Amino acid sequence: MSSSSRTNRELFINGILNENPIFRLALSMCPAVGISTTVMNGILLGIAVLFVQVFSSCTISLIRNHIHPRIRIPTYTLTIATWVTVIDLVLAAFFPTAYKSLGIFVRLIVVFCFITCRLDVFAARNRLFPSCIDALGMGCGFLLGMVVVGGVRELLGMGTLLGYNILGFRPMFFFALPAAGFFTIGFMTAAFNHMETVYNRKKSTSRGSAASGAGL
Amino acid sequence: MRRSFKISFLLIVMMICVLSGKCRAGDRFIRNSAFKGDRQIIVTFAGPVSDVWANDISNFTVNEKPDPDIMLEIEDSTLSLDKTSLVFTFKDPLNREVPHCLTLKQIIADGRSQGTATVTLRKNYLAHLFSVFLGAVLIQNFVFVKYLGLCVFLGVSQKKSTAVGMGITFTIVIVFASMLSWFLYRFVLKPYHLDFLQVIVFIGLVSLTVQGIDTVLRKVNPALFKSFGVYLVLVISSCIILAVPLMLAANDYDMFESLMLSLGAGVGFLLALFLMASVRERLELANVPTPFRGMPIAFIITGLFALSFMGFSGMSLF
Structure with missing residues (x-):
């Protein structure tokens, strides 16, 4: 994970593709299942996560030389908790209806593993600017994942996207049910795994060990 | 030993705090109050009450405890034959998960007012x-x-x-x-x-x-x-x-x-x-x-x- 050899663009893309929190790392699935019934919910939570990730990465990156290694995890948690409180209050004040639909999940951003993971792996070892780019990439990756899952569920379940009627009918209302989040993610990861094996089979000459998406 | 003593002391203090907060605000004249079915509340009095008072719905207000400003609509109040128990019927089904506050204004029994009473109804704790x-x-x-x-x-x-x-x-x-x-x-x-x-x-x-x-x-x-x-x-x-x-x-x-x-x-x-x-x-x-x-x-x-x-x-x- 050394940053010096990687350009900013690679850092940004890394969070979106190679280490996408939802599809590749399979971390923080709770919101992806719980509130991804519509695209709008996905976008809102994604933006909240993006803010928290960027701000806490910047904070940790700035104070990284003053953190004693033994108390680093509590420091990360408290930093994230502070920024989550800020976002929580801002959302509650300016977007009360959206805040209500997100429910408890805004506050639960504190325990999303990939944010802490990013702070430990990247922000604590790199300067401000690369940490910021890396955080932006991870945040956007999460946002993208939520939007894709939300989009599939909303399109298949209600026949709409962002509230606009696209299909004019409801192909599979089942997907709008809360429990269908598990099926959506299950089938999507399976589809990604399949595409990956096909892709690897085609390029099997040089790249031997592409990370398997099936691992935890 | 000292540690467990401290913990038990803390627990007792907590219990007292909780229990003292849970005393019901009731009135001597009301013996019992309970939910009956989906949309009825039954109140039992210590003695017979005036039927004119009991049949006037405006004497009673009921609200869910968390929302003191939303009054539930009482459709009807029926007094039993011995005039000691009163059944309220509500327009909408009651949410029995929530404690309800029932206020009876100026209870009239034996020809004189017994004062206003507020009782809290809740399911068996x-x-x-x-x-x-x-x-x-x-x-x-x-x-x-x-x-x-x-x-x-x-x-x-x-x-x-x-x-x-x-x-x-x-x-x-x-x-x-x-x-x-x-x-x-x-x-x-x-x-x-x-x-x-x-x-x-x-x-x-x-x-x-x-x-x-x-x-x-x-x-x-x-x-x-x-x-x-x-x-x-x-x-x-x-x-x-x-x-x-x-x-x-x-x-x-x-x-x-x-x-x-x-x-x-x-x-x-x-x-x-x-x-x-x-x-x-x-x-x-x-x-x-x-x-x-x-x-x-x-x-x-x-x-x-x-x-x-x-x-x-x-x-x-x-």
Whole structure:
């Protein structure tokens, strides 16, 4: 994970593709299942996560030389908790209806593993600017994942996207049910795994060990 | 010894605080009040009351305790033949999960006013506690219905023995952590209007609890620590451990309700882990299509469980 050899663009893309929190790392699935019934919910939570990730990465990156290694995890948690409180209050004040639909999940951003993971792996070892780019990439990756899952569920379940009627009918209302989040993610990861094996089979000459998406 | 003495002292103080807050505001003249069916409330008086007073609906107001400004519409009040019990019928079904406040203005009996009385109606308290517990285990199971704690759930549900170990550790930690946070919220955060610090305080408390249990267990029972210590670190990364204190704060639960909810959350998580582990052990022998191996099939199984747990919704025991 050394940053010096990687350009900013690679850092940004890394969070979106190679280490996408939802599809590749399979971390923080709770919101992806719980509130991804519509695209709008996905976008809102994604933006909240993006803010928290960027701000806490910047904070940790700035104070990284003053953190004693033994108390680093509590420091990360408290930093994230502070920024989550800020976002929580801002959302509650300016977007009360959206805040209500997100429910408890805004506050639960504190325990999303990939944010802490990013702070430990990247922000604590790199300067401000690369940490910021890396955080932006991870945040956007999460946002993208939520939007894709939300989009599939909303399109298949209600026949709409962002509230606009696209299909004019409801192909599979089942997907709008809360429990269908598990099926959506299950089938999507399976589809990604399949595409990956096909892709690897085609390029099997040089790249031997592409990370398997099936691992935890 | 001194340590256990301190803890028991703390518990007694907590009990007194809770019990003193729970005294019912009632009137001497009202003997009993209870829900009757879906949309009726029955009030029993110590003596016969005036039927003119009893048949005038404007003498009575009923509201749900959390919303004192929304009055429920009384359709009819009927006095029994011996004039000692009064039945109110409401337009809409009552939500019996919520305590109700019933105000009777200027009760007239024996030709004179007996004063205004306010009574609080609630379900049988023990039954209510049990329904909170069962609600957290089955009806609102944190994994299958609320979709929380999935990372840990999918991570440790490979083997039954691991699942049970994790479930037990989790239950112990969550009960301790949520009781602590309930205490802090009720007596520190709320009186001093520090509600906005909830997230920071609760996550700090949870980490402290985990660290505390870790230290105590390591010293007191190393054998137990060897088998359960691994899970302690994992517990903190589960959303449920933070969600329960937040829910307690949002719903303003009292001490026993909090205890029941946190216990229910732990037992529900244990149940979910055990069910999932049982299926996954079988799954090792099954011929799963290649792209579905690993995470995808685990998700689909969880989805099937979630669907079947939807069957519990709307269940009410009391």
